[in-house]
Amino acid sequence: MKTDYRTKNCRAKWDNSADTCLPLRGQKPRAWRLVLFGAPGVGKGTQAEFLKQRLDICHLSTGDLFRAAASQNGSSQSPAMAEAMGYMRRGELVPDSTVWQMVRERGDCLQCAAGFLLDGFPRTVPQAEQLQAYMEGEGLALDGVLDYEIPMAEIIARLSGRRVCEKCKAVFHITWRPSSTEGICDDCGGRLYQREDDQPKSIVTRLEVYRHSTAPLVEYYKEQGLLLSLDATGSPEDIFARTMHSLQARSESLSKQPAGERV
Ligand code: AP5
Secondary structure, three states: OOOOOOOOOOOOOOOOOOOOOOOOOOOOOOOOEEEEEEOOOOOHHHHHHHHHHHHOOEEEEHHHHHHHHHOOOHHHOOHHHHHHHHHHHHOOOOOHHHHHHHHHHOHHHHOOOOOEEEEOOOOOHHHHHHHHHHHHHOOOOOOEEEEEEOOHHHHHHHHHOEEEEOOOOOEEEOOOEOOOOOOEOOOOOOEEEOOHHHOHHHHHHHHHHHHHHHOOHHHHHHHOOOEEEEEOOOOHHHHHHHHHHHHHHHHHHHHHOOOOOOO
């Protein structure tokens, strides 16, 4: 039987729904510290759902944080957050300083003994440098950066057909993962909606922004020996199998590194 090291309360600190997450109940074989990387719509959130179950780690998405802030009423939003919402709606990147402030406020999540799965962060070289400096200061290191790759045409099809549950945030696709009743979430009965930044104009901007500002991180992480490149075509289950295969190889290579070479 699979050991349940954590409780269901993972991410409680990240999304501010509780002061603390519940403690680990045992020693994990490896507390993975991973970054999910790839163009908008490549399927990072979909893979995160599989990975968090299999590896018992927290899924920490900066996009989810901003969307949660956007759903608060205007008066409880800080001026920086209200400004960030404008960038997001247009498909542009939120300024590095605002993003880092939000991540830094949740530093405990990066130190979680269970490990983490960062999704949507870092997205620029300065963000990656901030993360690296922070982790080094805390005596931590990333174990790998999962870089998902698919052709541009498929990205556009994935994004324009995506529908999200407004209640439980489950993700569907009108063609590849349709809900049983159109517009209604299979998991909780909530209403499905199309994200504002999944409109054609925002998609074009997001892909352009990815090419200019985020893609350079591929070289950054390759040079550090952290990049794990993955073909993201095929079914979500196939991609997950490839991901686990890559992590298995990574785990074996990390175990062979002499003590002291990594923190
Ligand atoms: P964020 O929420 O991070 O969006 P993103 O990176 O654009 O990624 P997506 O959530 O759109 O796609 P995904 O790769 O998770 O794909 P999914 O699994 O849903 O960021 C949104 C915005 O917030 C940014 O534009 C920016 O403004 C701001 N932001 C966030 N972080 C920031 C940062 N660090 N710095 C600055 N700004 C920041 O899949 C997509 C669809 O495809 C779904 O419908 C799914 O069902 C379907 N699908 C998935 N896999 C498959 C498959 N194998 N086959 C067929 N369909 C599939």
